Amino acid sequence: MTDSLDVAALTAWLDRAAAVLEREKARLTELDAAIGDSDHGVNMARGFSAVAAKLAGAPPADPAALFKTVGMTLISTVGGAAGPLYGTLFLQAAGQATGKPALDAPALAECLKAGLAGIVQRGKAEPGDKTMVDALGPAVAALDAAAGASLPQALAAAAAAAEAGMMATIPLVARKGRASYLGERSVGHQDPGATSSFLLLKALADTAAG
Amino acid sequence: MTDSLDVAALTAWLDRAAAVLEREKARLTELDAAIGDSDHGVNMARGFSAVAAKLAGAPPADPAALFKTVGMTLISTVGGAAGPLYGTLFLQAAGQATGKPALDAPALAECLKAGLAGIVQRGKAEPGDKTMVDALGPAVAALDAAAGASLPQALAAAAAAAEAGMMATIPLVARKGRASYLGERSVGHQDPGATSSFLLLKALADTAAG
Amino acid sequence: MKKLINAPEAVVAEALAGMAAAHPGLIRVETDPAFVVRADAPVRGKVGLVSGGGSGHEPMHGGFVGRGMLDAACPGAVFTSPTPDQMLAAAKAVDGGAGVLFIVKNYTGDVMNFEMAAELAAAEGLTVDSVVIDDDVAVKDSLYTAGRRGVATTVLAEKICGGAAEAGLPLAAVADLCRRVNANGRSMGMALTACTVPHAGKPSFTLADDEMEIGIGIHGEPGRRRVPLEPADRVAEMLMEPVIEDLPFRTGDEVLLFVNGMGGTPLIELYVLYRKAHEIAERHGLKVVRNLVGSYITSLEMAGASITLLRLDADMIRYWDAPVLTPALRWGA
Amino acid sequence: MKKLINAPEAVVAEALAGMAAAHPGLIRVETDPAFVVRADAPVRGKVGLVSGGGSGHEPMHGGFVGRGMLDAACPGAVFTSPTPDQMLAAAKAVDGGAGVLFIVKNYTGDVMNFEMAAELAAAEGLTVDSVVIDDDVAVKDSLYTAGRRGVATTVLAEKICGGAAEAGLPLAAVADLCRRVNANGRSMGMALTACTVPHAGKPSFTLADDEMEIGIGIHGEPGRRRVPLEPADRVAEMLMEPVIEDLPFRTGDEVLLFVNGMGGTPLIELYVLYRKAHEIAERHGLKVVRNLVGSYITSLEMAGASITLLRLDADMIRYWDAPVLTPALRWGA
């Protein structure tokens, strides 16, 4: 059990995320087939496997450098809507992480908050639009609320909130991204981006849990 | 029961043939799908319905004129291999019918013999090549052999021989027409053209039988 | 999944390699990052036209690179927007000193990636403008959603702006013309079958033998509604009426009528559809002075079609008629 | 059966009407008897090129009518040879005083109908020659059978002879060139799916998800053998090897490589196939100096492809490169 995540721990998180996304590729693709274009799983798996390879090839000096590498790699390998959005998340997080050798719960909360703000600025999605924002928003709120808790506890709470947010996308009518073209027909389907956001936060919580 | 077929009887035959081919269109098409290109049924039905319409519109003066009309109509409406072949049959038959107000069994035998010769000259098929020749050849032979019989008996024998010839195409390897492209894979399938030849002769026999 | 491919992850790169081998005189294919570029790029003094998008819509966009049309096209993975580094590299490769225009189909991913690329390009001192195409009347336009999709009008915009750029028009004029094309083009599509994204390995949706989807896009996504299969003439009405009403097109308008196949529909059927679409256009008093019939913006092997009407002005006609020499569209050159 | 059609018996006529509406400047469509003819026919002093065959192979042949290619094309019912009266009427319509060449694909029906037409034309005083194309190496050639089928080399013959006729070559020279193209062209095809003849209403054969047919023709007929589905690169080998061996093509030969789609296969897959076919050609020392990639001779909505190699001589190259202005092939004009 740790109180903060250094470059090694963050790298372990992203390696784990790459493995999880590879494993969940088919499921994410299936979710995207229902209300999108069947590529979210393969896009995310491709991007995070590139991230893992990049980090292994040239280990970054600090969390800020790591986040920057992750963001740039995602932007140049994921494509689609998810690439710029997740890329922006990590680039904004890098700004918050600047100068810090390791990130504790409040620092991680700042990073995620800035990342989410970047996503909203890029994508203009509001809560309830049936996007990744609906998983990330509750996660940020949960991290804030868990101010006194240990890092693993705080991250577990964030992942749980993301999961709840992800489930809550099911009854929504999509108003952003491809699913919006379906109008009412998007109801009853879980948003793929909210799902990948949950998987990333779950991988983070699992990493912190050791 | 008649001893010879005049224009009215021959027209009745061709009307009956048109009806039979319309009814058997799907079966002929299916036979052609197996070893050809799925059009023999619709080609024959189109051609003979045009023949029936033509004969109804302008009744010919004698059997020769009738056969010539039938031949020309088939050539310009059937297309594919069957059009020129059946067209040639009737044009050659017209030559043999010239000057005759009605056709008795020997005359019909001459007509069919000349028609078959025309088909062989156009199409170069030999007996056993798995074509309409394998139904028409035995029919000509049966008509010849039935020299002493009544017209209905002679035509019934010809139709029976055509049917046997048609069945005998099943085990053959096709050497002419589209089925030849299949080589050994054509074995086990009944030739569509032999089948339409049988149907035409059967309609003729049925017409003569009254 | 029955496809003439080797492996899902290799499709795009291998198809690009095939294009490079087939059209060495017209295009070059760069691989890292990936883009298709005119063999003679950059053309000094000419506005550079760059487009791009997910693969699976061939010949769009790579097949439209060449004299009189695009200077470069950035291919993404199948149905996945390409990335800003591709667009930036393409922009640099085609910049002949007169600026670069990005022609972007309105999908969240495409728009965001091209936006990022435009920011990066501006930071490197390039002059870049962007036009977003959003012509699909199947999608209700709204400020609160991603808006309309960009579909077949894109092909017309690329040809017309390509002609204008080749003629030496400055960036502002080419971009203005592109916006005019978008403002005057409307499309609607339908599907008889779904398509299979290679990676997904199974069809994006399934349609019964007696069903069709109306209001599909070009990404194998389901459409606005599923309805009983109808004869081609009825399908033509179902696509033409919303297209005509939307602009609206009016009696006397000179139009280009574009009947587009989705990849798995053969030309004989497209002509059957064109016949009725043309008749409907004339019934509404439209003058069909130009047309295009064929599979130019596709959705893998999907069977189906889309219909586009573009209200033409004199510039559009002039640049539509201008010579074009690309793998997929070629005339006068 | 899922098709964009109205009724099986109306498909051919309605598609022709669509073509007529779409290409008024290039072609006219006559209906009784039916043929597609150059808008400016007859061209005085020019050899008239006439081809034709069953419908369902679009754009062949009607899409190849126009300046620099065919003068007329006679469409039959789907997969059914047209009739002599069509061919005779077409020959008369295009006869500019320099004679008429019939380009005939080697199918019993086509050959016999064109033979009859040639007899009728001769009887009316026209000078007619005929060339039969039989390039399909999937069929064993033999004196005792109908011989080889005519497939994709037909497209190349029509373009090359069209160029030669446009250049003013006399009938004997155009016919000789056509025979040379046929003698130097070889093709082989394969299918991933069957197609459905509209009248038949169901597929001509069925293939399991893991099967393909090798050695198909263009009429939805089964091929020479059914084999397990293979990756595109292996398919390229399976088509290229018999084609190369047959002529045989030899190191140093200059060739045109034509990868053709059967109607339901999208361009992205054709380029994947082209990539490997080109590589195989080069491995054999062939110089691929011209090529064509696209769906030009199809089998309704069949998914699949064929590969054609044509050994070129200087005349063939010159007339291949010559301008062509038809609905489906267009360059330099």
Ligand SMILES: Nc1ncnc2c1ncn2[C@@H]1O[C@H](COP(=O)(O)OP(=O)(O)O)[C@@H](O)[C@H]1O
């Ligand atoms: N404007 C947006 N803001 C936030 N998230 C979005 C937006 N548009 C799409 N998304 C997210 O992106 C996901 C789809 O990503 P992906 O399938 O990779 O891209 P694409 O839609 O371009 O194919 C959606 O499920 C949604 O969560």
Ligand SMILES: Nc1ncnc2c1ncn2[C@@H]1O[C@H](COP(=O)(O)OP(=O)(O)O)[C@@H](O)[C@H]1O
């Ligand atoms: N050379 C030939 N001689 C005699 N009959 C032939 C020959 N070629 C084909 N046929 C007959 O024609 C029939 C096929 O006719 P059809 O399907 O109408 O024409 P196509 O083969 O042109 O599609 C075959 O079943 C066969 O009986």
Ligand SMILES: [Mg+2]
């Ligand atoms: Mg997606």
Ligand SMILES: [Mg+2]
């Ligand atoms: Mg047939």
Ligand SMILES: [Mg+2]
């Ligand atoms: Mg996508």
Ligand SMILES: [Mg+2]
């Ligand atoms: Mg046929």
